[in-house]
Amino acid sequence: MKPLSYARPRTQAEAAALVRRSPDAVFIAGGTNLTDLMKLDVVTPDLLVDVQDLDLTELTHHEWGTVVGAGVTNAGLAGDIGIRRRYPLVSEAILAGASGQIRNAASIAGNLLQRTRCGYFQDVTKPCNKRSPGSGCPAIAGAHRELGVLGTSEHCVATHPSDMAVALAALDAVVRVRRATGSVSALTLDELYRLPGDRPDRDTTLEPGDLVTAVELPAPTGAPSRYRKVRDRTSFAFALVSVAAMLKVEDGVAVDVRLAYGGVAPRPWRARTAEAALLGERPTDSLITQALQAEFATARPLPDNAFKINLAASLTRAVVRDLAPAQKAGR
Amino acid sequence: MTSTNQAVTRLDGPDKVTGRARYAVEYGANDVAYAWPVQATCARGRLDRAETDAALAVPGVLDVLTHENVLRLHADGEISPAHMGALPDLLLLQSKDLVFRGQLVAAVIAETPEAAREGAAAVVVVTEAEHARLELTVGDDEAIVPDITNDLSPGHVARGDADRDFADAPVRLDTTYSTAANFAMPMEPHAAMATWDGDRLTVHASDQGPPWTAMTLAGLLGLPPSNVEVVAEYVGGGFGSKAAPRPPIMLAVLAARLVGRPVKVALNRQQSTSLTTYRGPSRQRIRIGAGTDGRISSVIHETTGQTSRLTTYADQTVSATRLMYRAEHCRTTTNVLPLDVPTPAWVRAPGEAPGMFALESAMDELAVQLGMDPIELRVLNEPETDPESGLPFTSRNLVSCLRIGAERFGWSDRRPEPGATSDGRWRLGMGVAAATYPHYLFPSTATARVDSAHRYTVRIGAADIGTGARTALHQIAADALKVPMSDVRIELGRASHGSAPFAGGSMGTASWGAAIESACRELRRRISAGGGIPDEGLEAGAETLEVMTPSNFSRHAYGAHFAAVRVDRDTGEVQVDRMLGVFATGRIINPLTAKSQAVGAMIMGMGMALMEAAEPDTRFGGFVTQDLAGYHVPAHADVRDIDAMFLTEEDPNLGPIAGRGVGEIGIVGTAAAITNAIHNATGIRIKDLPVRAENLLLRVAVKAGER
Structure with missing residues (x-):
């Protein structure tokens, strides 16, 4: 495996600067997906910027809604009594995914930004437009039973694997992003994720150094x-x-x-x-x-x-x- | 008070859960190095060269094993007869022919696994790829009928004239089934550490049979057998795939030879898909001719499987069909299509498991066609003697398994018409299937020692791959020595302990136990003959050639599987509420570990039925399925109420231990019990494994006549 460095900055600005410094630098939170991809050589970072000291674990309920810090674990969110009362959909979705051990480690932002589980994406000895743009998509004529039917393109039929994100989409959640420049954006999930088109290598609209800091849920509607x-x-x-x-x-x-x-x-x-x-x-x-x-x-x-x-x-x-x-x- | 027939908890449990038990690459060695495979990315072609300069420049890399510097192996050396099929895959780097994707084309040896892996990525492999054939099809001109299949029975077997009888039969069933490729994927992946000392070799390996593996390695390396020690004290599962040495073991041996240091090899899941064998997919056709009363007069079972370019391997998919039911006319035919794929081999009841899915599904179809209860159909067709050989059964008791199981499972609550029972959104159903597995015995050796303090040590070369064999053998030894278990120490898993068959074919405990019992009795005889134990102690050995004497009986284990399932009418999802297996396997040494093994095998059968599928990559070769996230085996949430019981049987014709193996019968027929239950729940006949939600979707509600 490729040698790499690890940094654990104390401020968001420092973290963003570190990630912008190298094209192969990435944020890491729980690492449950990233380290798998590193083991497969799908992602080969030279620098891991750990976000755990960035104070991203807020979980607060308000009349107008709820703020979930990007570093809250999936298990922490699913088990939160306020979430279970106000947004049981979120708890149900999270608990429908992964395993107890993974949910204990995985973060909210990491869950949102996890990569597809398409078998060709995960095998660096085979073509994949998402991993290696222009190399082709063998899934279309190959193994695609688990892959997508909507929003796909002739270049990529990958699916997003998250359960939690599906619940967040239904709830009109908004993703707070600290831009690499320091400004703050609020994105709907449709604004966060982009469809593959002819650039399936880009899953989201985020730029290098952009840091997801929180997810905001609007006030519960009371609908079953x-x-x-x-x-x-x-x-x-x-x-x-x-x-x-x-x-x-x-x-x-x-x-x-x-x-x-x-x-x-x-x-x-x-x-x-x-x-x-x-x-x-x-x-x-x-x-x-x-x-x-x-x-x-x-x-x-x-x-x-x-x-x-x-x-x-x-x-x-x-x-x-x-x-x-x-x-x-x-x- | 005897030690056998007691539910003794496994003696190595604490060592395993506390980490004291050491597995192959957990042994330490001075100066150890690590090898990482470089694998072919074309399915067929020719290796031109492996360019190693960049790899050698990676810090920590010691050397690169290639076809140029590899030790030449003795392909014609004397190896274990059981390993003939495994042999061609062991001839690593001996040829430049590339015959499957994932084949080893080089390996990087380094100070650390990380450096070896980094080096492997830097090796440039230059190949000339050729068009590859990757898809299993039925009726292909290149398919062959092999002389022998894996159980040594011929590829074509006939009694009477099944085709003519079928053509004239009043009731005819003609149906096809398929099963997916399955991985063994034991918890402990294939792994080995090889250490050379001059011309002496020690291999710590994750291996199901150290003595035979040592014999094969010695033959291929041109060494005297006594120069090769293979150690497998603890093995984290094998499921057949480790019953012969596979490429990882040979890689460790060759790499260690090259660098003159001990070398460890531990495969990851991705590498395991191509370098450790798999259960090949099957395409089967069954025809049954019967009278209107349900009496079967003819059975024709044909199967097509795949093999690699290296060897003609064919599961005994159709063998059980020849002896299950009283059919005067029977024909079984095995076809094998050579493809540019990894070599399939033994995985979890090879042949019987996929074959009995088909036969027992067909029996259920026939029962529906006749309007008969599927248990009564089987009982009606129960043979008095083995229909294939004409020999008497040592014991059979299939009818008892079916009857007792039906009583215990509540079969009388089952409504025969499909879709008749529901629970909210769920359609409920029950299914049954019969099971059989041959009773194999192999010669084995064992030794028993006693020291002057009356402490006993029993040694055997066999490996306990997690079944509880260590505990069962300990019980057998204690009884034969007529001492408590605490006075006996049992040492397993070393080739130097003497020849013993591998842990496979459900023959371990009976074969090894016979040798242990014999050695222990001989030791006792010597103790009493000498009037006591001298200071230097006493030792006795045994070799059980006699159990190989052909028997005048048909020796098989039998069983019956029952399953109760629920199928979601909206989504086609299947849950198995209950399973019961009732088995006639002779004497049970340890009811606890035997039951665990049977329940475990039934869970494997559930996996085979509902989820396990190694998807072939028909464009690039090898498999698309590369890890346990994609290769689904049952999770805890899938396993609800599973029970197994054994009939009390006393069968003196089964050999000294009087027990038939409990390893594999639990997976034979299980899948059919589940799919038969799905049919009872929904009216949908699943003919292709694994069951997929989409194959049940929508049709469930339509069949159930609601909405």
Whole structure:
């Protein structure tokens, strides 16, 4: 393996400066994904800038919402009583992912910024446009059962593997970023993540030295919510399809509906088209099916992952049934 | 009070959980170096050269092992007959032909593993790649019917005229199945440390059979067998893949020879996918001809598997079919297609596990077609003697396994019509499958010593790969010596302790136990003959050639698997609520470790059924699946209520120990019990393993006739 240096700065400015100094410098928090990628030679940093002394572990609840520091662990967030009361969706999503040991180490920012688990991305002896731009994407004609159908391109069909980010997308979370220059930005998840297009090597809009400092959740809406994940085994497996759903029904019609999907796209996929189709309507099975058809109208299914479209629709119908049992009459 | 038949907790447990037990590369050595493989990235071609200058310039790198400086091996040396299939993969760097992706093309040896790895990345391998054939297909012109399969039975076996009988049968079933490639992937990856002292070699290896491995290494290295010691005191699982020496062991040996220092090799998961064998995928077709009363008159079982360019390896996928049911006419055919892929070999009941998935699924299909209970169909077709050989069974008791299991599992609660039982969003179902595994015995040696303080030491070359064999053998020794276990010390896992078969084929405890029992009895005889123990102690050895005498019986273990599953009507997800295995395996030495082994094997069967798939890379070669994040085995959350029980059997014709192995029968038939239960829950017949949610999606609800 390549020799590397390790730094543990005390200030965000110092940390940003360190990362900007070398193109091969990276931030490290829990390291649960980064060190795996280093072992595989997928990422070969010359400098690891540890963020643990940067005071990023705030977790505070306010009337207007909640602030989650970027360095809070996944386990810490999932177990927080305030999160469990106000945003059970977040806890459910986190606990649906990884293992206890990984959740104890992994940070919120690291979770958001983890890389795809595509088998070609992780094998440096094979082509991959995300890892080695221009080398090609063998997944499209190869092993792609677990890969994406929405937001993909002819250059890359990778999925974003996070469960937590799917819940955050449904909750309209905002990611606070300290720019390398020192300014502060607030990004929605759709602004944070970019779609691959012809540059699948760039997962996000962040520039070198940009530091995720926190995630802000707006005040809870009170809408019943549910995270459900379909996977190949009961724990410690990435989603084939997952859904983070929130649904509030009044007089039989949906007055608040949020749907986000994992396992289908290069980013947590907020299904705004489907939401629009359901809002103000009775969420019947047939309407959900139509709404999902509209959402997946732009999908680029491949032979072995086309099932994800049906699975997403079926899963959504099931979750809506759970969230709005009173809708039975409407079916 | 005897020590056998007692539930003794495994004696090495504390050493293992506290880290005192040492595994292959945990042994220290002065001046040890580390080797890291450089692997081919083409699936077929020819090695031109390996450029090593950059690697040699990496600080800490000692040397690079290449085809130019490697020790020439004696390919025709005398090796263990059991290792013939493993031999070609052991001839590291002896040829420039590249025959699979991941093949070793060089190795870097350095002061540290990190430097070796850095050096390996700097080796420039120049190859001429050729078009590779990577996809297993059925009916290919290049497929061959091998003379013998892995259990030495021929590739083509027929009794009667099965094809004609089937054509005329009143009830006919013609169905196909497939199983995915499976990795062994033991917890402890393949690893070895080799130390040369002149012409003497010591290898600390993660290995299922030190004596045979030593014999094979000696043959290939041109050394007298007594010059090679192989030590495997503790092994973190093997699942068949370590029953022969594999490339990592030979790499350590050759690298140590090159640099004149001890060398350690420890593979990672990625390297393990191509250098340690795997269970090959299977494509099977079964035809069953029966009367309207359910009596089977003909069975035809054909399978197609893959092998590498190095050797013709064929699992005994169809062997169990020849003896399971009373069918006057039977034909089994094994086809093997050579491809540019890593060599498949033994993994967890090779052959019987995938083959019995097919046969026992077909039996369930036939039961549905006939409108019969699947247990009654099997009982109806129970043979009185081995239908293949005509020999009497030593004991069979399959019917008892089925009946007792049905009673215990609550089979009478099962509703035969698919989709009849539900629990909210879940469709519930129960399934059954039968199991069999041959009873193998191999000659073994053992020694027993006693010192003047009446302390006993029993030695055998065998390895305990985590099954509890060390404890069971200790129990056997104590009983044979008629002393408490605390007076006996047992030493395992060294080739120099004498020849003993590998831990595999479910033959370990019976084969080794016979030798230990014999040695211990002989020692007792000498003690009483001499009227006591002299100051220098006494020793007795035993060699059990006699157990190899062909028996006039058909010797197999039998069992029945029951599974209760639930299938999510919305997502196709499957959960296994309960499994019960009932086994007829003769005498049980240690009910606790035997049950653990059976339950463990059943969990492996669950993995085979529901999740384990080594996905071949049909473009680049090798496998796309490269690690345990992608190669799913059951997690704790998947394992709910699993129980195993053994029938009380006294069978004097099984050999001295009177026990059949419990290692592999637990994985045979398990997958079929699960997929048969899925059929009962949903009406969907899963014919391709592993089961995928998408294969059950939507059709579940439609079949169930709701919504």
